[in-house]
């Protein structure tokens with residue numbers, strides 16, 4: 001399937017006033033989030049990018065949604081942001097990007113540069129943000145949490161039994177969350193984080209996961225912790241915010257998957273894949 005975004009060069013161009021412009025306000029449920037795809041293509045650090053994402057298995061979405069590596073810090077759940085690096089452009093000037101080797105692959109901020117997320121303040125290497133995942137959601141169990149409360153491992157203690165009446169219980173306990181999105185007028189970056197007993201099986205290539213490639217399993221081993229896995233929750237079709245075990249998903253065979261109600265795209269969180277897309281440029285800080 002073709003990608004709707006054209007490839008970009010890494011050439012630096014001068015752009016002002018776009019950081020944190022609030023283009024992509026992220027609803028916690030499947031509400032449409034409009035990315036300004038007609039905006040000119042100026043910016044930095046774009047181009048063909050390999051990433052690991054949860055596979056798109058049905059519907060019009062052109063590709064999967066990228067994983068966000070997880071770290072546990074004293075019982076609190078964090079999304080790892082890549083290390084900041086200096087890069088040079090064709091004209092010899094430099095800019096900041098963020099990428100690192102993780103689990104045998106290059107994990108880069110470019111993984112998240114689509115659907116307007118490339119313009120979110122928190123996606124910039126220079127952002128004044130921590131990496132904790134904060135509750136921002138609509139699963140009913142999250143009613144016990146404060147708004148923007150940092151998610152903790154203990155919030156997921158019942159992950160091996162949890163269910164919400166949709167599909168099969170016990171596949172994992174999800175939370176809607178925000179990543180690197182704190183502060184006034186800062187565009188929210190929506191995430192689903194899930195603790196699942198399937199994660200160690202995927203890493204081991206057990207049973208139905210025997211077909212997962214070794215490179216994906218090695219990456220998963222580095223990018224998950226205590227059975228937690230997370231992905232940027234932006235549908236790659238038209239940027240809605242899908243849900244795992246969404247109501248109404250069963251009639252599309254997606255009761256145990258991630259379903260986008262906008263145009264019925266389906267993603268399988270238990271089917272991570274090595275994928276490629278053309279990342280959009282970030283505006284120059």
Ligand code: FES
Nearest residue numbers: 235237238260263
């Ligand atoms: S936005 Fe169209 S299927 Fe998700």
